[in-house]
Amino acid sequence: MSQFKYRADTEGMLNTYLDWYKQAEYILSLKPSLPDKFKTSKGAREYHRPQHIIICGLGGSGIAGDLVKDALGNEIKVPIEIVKEYTLPSYAGEETLVIAVSYSGNTEETLSCYVEAVEKNCMIASISSGGYLKKFSEKTGALHIDLMSGYQPRASLPQLLFAILKTLETLKIVSGQPYAEVIQVLRENKTNFSPENEQNKAKELAEKLYRKIPVIYGHSFYKGVAIRLKNEFNENTKIPAKAEVFPELDHNDIVGWEDNELSKNFTAIILRNEEEYMKERIEATIDIMKKYGAEVIELSSRAETVLAKIMDICHLGGLASIYLALLYGRDPALIEPISLLKKRLGEKVGLQKKLLEKLSKTVSQ
Amino acid sequence: MSQFKYRADTEGMLNTYLDWYKQAEYILSLKPSLPDKFKTSKGAREYHRPQHIIICGLGGSGIAGDLVKDALGNEIKVPIEIVKEYTLPSYAGEETLVIAVSYSGNTEETLSCYVEAVEKNCMIASISSGGYLKKFSEKTGALHIDLMSGYQPRASLPQLLFAILKTLETLKIVSGQPYAEVIQVLRENKTNFSPENEQNKAKELAEKLYRKIPVIYGHSFYKGVAIRLKNEFNENTKIPAKAEVFPELDHNDIVGWEDNELSKNFTAIILRNEEEYMKERIEATIDIMKKYGAEVIELSSRAETVLAKIMDICHLGGLASIYLALLYGRDPALIEPISLLKKRLGEKVGLQKKLLEKLSKTVSQ
Structure with missing residues (x-):
């Protein structure tokens, strides 16, 4: 296994992401007037x-x-x-x-x-x-x-x-959102995902994805998160990645796992948080994917509110994409093609x- | 290069697709009453x-x-x-x-x-x-x-x-659509894409995609077509595939081509039909992708109306996904995971x- 090459991070992207709570607090300090x-x-x-x-x-x-x-x-x-x-x-x-x-x-x-x-x-x-x-x-x-x-x-x-x-x-279209839990989760993540922490889920995720193409499966309020994580692996890590959503993917994408020769290039990341029918569906999908030899990683959030769950998984995925860039020895900030x-x-x-x-x-x- | 194994097509999917114009004509013969x-x-x-x-x-x-x-x-x-x-x-x-x-x-x-x-x-x-x-x-x-x-x-x-x-x-929400050109294009395609035709764009596309993961880039009225083609390669061919749309893909997905080791598994199919800024943008994107070693196939339609262009490329892509299944010796009808x-x-x-x-x-x- 490759080592994290921290010197590749010339613009300090790792610290910028670890300090996300500060950006969130900045916006909360604003009082825009209409x-x-x-x-x-x-x-x-x-x-x-x-x-x-x-x-x-x-x-x-x-x-x-x-x-x-x-x-x-x-x-x-x-x-x-x-x-x-x-x-x-x-x-x-x-x-x-x-x-x-x-x-x-x-x-x-x-x-x-x-x-x-x-x-x-x-x-x-x-x-x-x-x-x-x-x-x-x-x-x-x-x-x-x-x-x-x-x-x-x-x-x-x-x-x-x-x-x-x-x-x-x-514009008085929505009332106050549950911002407090987001700040709390992002603050805790700063410690959890820091380079010093060896029990670090972001590092672990990066290590599992080394030399693989991530395909992220989201659903419900994790649909946008699946796309966000795909984009993070594209830009920070400079690798191809793919995002799909339940239940639609069960009607087409799942069949692609049959070709193990091509599919072995991918590792699936499944964002879990579901009830009733969706739970049955996602567990059945995972079983079938594994039957065809798919590698599956499941991610879930400890947060309670939807907003905090979304930001928590975006934070984890973003930091994993940076750690993975550092495994490859790539600068997470550079996006030469763009x-x-x-x-x-x-x-x-x-x-x-x-x-x-x-x-x-x-x-x- | 592998040969087309026509005997794998146990349910006659190839002929069903070649006869698409008949299905279109059937719907036009209906007179639904509100x-x-x-x-x-x-x-x-x-x-x-x-x-x-x-x-x-x-x-x-x-x-x-x-x-x-x-x-x-x-x-x-x-x-x-x-x-x-x-x-x-x-x-x-x-x-x-x-x-x-x-x-x-x-x-x-x-x-x-x-x-x-x-x-x-x-x-x-x-x-x-x-x-x-x-x-x-x-x-x-x-x-x-x-x-x-x-x-x-x-x-x-x-x-x-x-x-x-x-x-x-x-429901009187739209007026009559330009169906006639769709029927004409699908009828012509029956000859153009038939197994007997050696100058066959569907076969050529299948041959170029053998042992590759197709990634289809669409835009404007070809956004849905990109997703449709991805789904066709999933279900008919039983391979992984990926769809993205312009201009969004220029803000993230394009960076994935930097990693040639992972990206060499993909072949890009770019659906072309654009004017002004979009033309500049798509041509610049293709040049940059090729600089990083991407294989790029460009597809366009001879049809004039948007509806006929959409159906033409869906027809070409669908038949290519079937021919590609036959190159692999797979039955296009079977979708075991589903x-x-x-x-x-x-x-x-x-x-x-x-x-x-x-x-x-x-x-x-």
């Missing part, structure tokens, strides 16, 4: 109760939207859609609340959606650590939450997730600046 | 224009919902959600249209959603080739489209997809019968 009015293509308008909510965001920002949707479950009685595209769905209009989330504030897809929301006279809010998105909010005067800057977007999940919930609270892509698209397209010009014209008409 | 009223927990009610549409279905039935959503694009001005769960989202109510789709009519998740829709006084429609779902529709008197029976659910995609569109037409799972859950849980009893009580109150 503007009386903000500007759209139709002039000044007010906020009211929306008929649909759209959360726009990509990558580490978009997944925070998925996790919020999972965490709120039945608490919100209107459709919530997470949009990871350049354009809004056709129903977006003045009864729609659009929350644009981009950690950097410069994600071109999210900026495009913001401008479209202004054109369509939607209710608008935004979240970023600066960038164009903050400038956009200064033009419209719409609600904006400012994040602490200097992190990788994926490393700022507690800020992003709590800021979306704070936005919904400020850097290459952004450079090339930035040079060729330069969409952000054009969008700011368009927005300025739209709100000054 | 019942004036149907029964829910609140007594008899009528249909009117919904504020949200929910399509419930799993596996081969659920994916038809995804494809319909992609095909309609901006044509429907209300939120459409595809639900692959036991329960409806919390906003479901009397302004919601719920379309329950299950080829067999016995999918327990879909049946649960139907009963919940009756309890919540939703507008209801259903599609099946018989089974409990048909019985449910006889109890409520709600709109039901009856499919030709005797197929594997995944092999009946043209029926499922066209039946959902016919349901929306019957059969084992259904047997075990059926024995232990027996949910369908309980749901019928519950429904009967609900509508007779």
Whole structure:
């Protein structure tokens, strides 16, 4: 077995993740105030109760939207859609609340959606650590939450997730969430997942996944978590990974385990927390996977509230993806393919600046 | 290179897929009539224009919902959600249209959603080739489209997809769709993809994927198609497969190609049909993937309408998954892990019968 090569972590990602509770506490210390009015293509308008909510965001920002949707479950009685595209769905209009989330504030897809929301006279809010998105909010005067800057977007999940919930609270769409348990769990995890701790579940998970492709199976409020963990292994560890959800995966994906020659490359991580039918289903699935030779790791959280369970498993998975990067001797902070892509698209397209010009014209008409 | 072992195809799946145009024509021959009223927990009610549409279905039935959503694009001005769960989202109510789709009519998740829709006084429609779902529709008197029976659910995609569109037409939510080009493309494909044709794109695709894990990258109206192709390789070929969508995959999944040792197991299939920014983005992504050693196959359709493009690529991918099964000498019809799972859950849980009893009580109150 390989050793953890801590010197590969040039930007201190391990400590940034261990200190997640501080980011969560920062957002809780904010007291955002709701503007009386903000500007759209139709002039000044007010906020009211929306008929649909759209959360726009990509990558580490978009997944925070998925996790919020999972965490709120039945608490919100209107459709919530997470949009990871350049354009809004056709129903977006003045009864729609659009929350644009981009950690950097410069994600071109999210900026495009913001401008479209202004054109369509939607209710608008935004979240970023600066960038164009903050400038956009200064033009419209719409609600904006400012994040602490200097992190990788994926490393700022507690800020992003709590800021979306704070936005919904400020708009009186949800009431106060069970934040206290999240802070408690993240604080305990700092000790549990620290490099000094030898009984460390994050390290153990990393060791089991060495030279394997993780495939994460989630369900219910762990659907977004499965995708989050996949993304963490992609970005922090720089390996392929895969996410699927119950019960859908029982109708197709499970058959792939029959080919042991190809499937032996994978290790399944199953997020457990279920009752009644789902328990029967997931246990039957695990038995059948093992019959075909699958390696299965089961993860569950000690937390009580859904929000804390979600953040607990995201924390465990994120730190496991960092420890696994260190086993490979890779820097968890580097994401060369994305850097290459952004450079090339930035040079060729330069969409952000054009969008700011368009927005300025739209709100000054 | 291995040879196609046609004798492994014991149920004639290859011919069933080649004859897809016949299934499409069958649905077009139907003239469903809308019942004036149907029964829910609140007594008899009528249909009117919904504020949200929910399509419930799993596996081969659920994916038809995804494809319909992609095909309609901006044509429907209300939120459409595809639900692959036991329960409806919390906003479901009397302004919601719920379309329950299950080829067999016995999918327990879909049946649960139907009963919940009756309890919540939703507008209801259903599609099946018989089974409990048909019985449910006889109890409520709600709109039901009856499919030709005797197929594997995944092999009946043209029926499922066209039946959902016919349901929306019957409810006057959409107008007539460009069916003619779909029929024409499927008819041409019968010749193009037949075993006798040596210049056969489906065979070529299968040969390129031998001993590889397909990862399908879709975008825009090809998002559902990417997932459909993944499912086809799972079920028909019995291999693991993976689906991702642009632009989201550029924010995480692309980094996985850096690890050539793990990524060399995959071959990427990229569904091409894009304009402006997306073209720049996808071409940059392909260049970067190739720099890290990725094998990339690009697929596009000669069809003109979105609906025909979607069905064309589903047809090509489905037949490629069957030819690939025959290269491995596997029967495309068999799905042993799903059969084992259904047997075990059926024995232990027996949910369908309980749901019928519950429904009967609900509508007779």
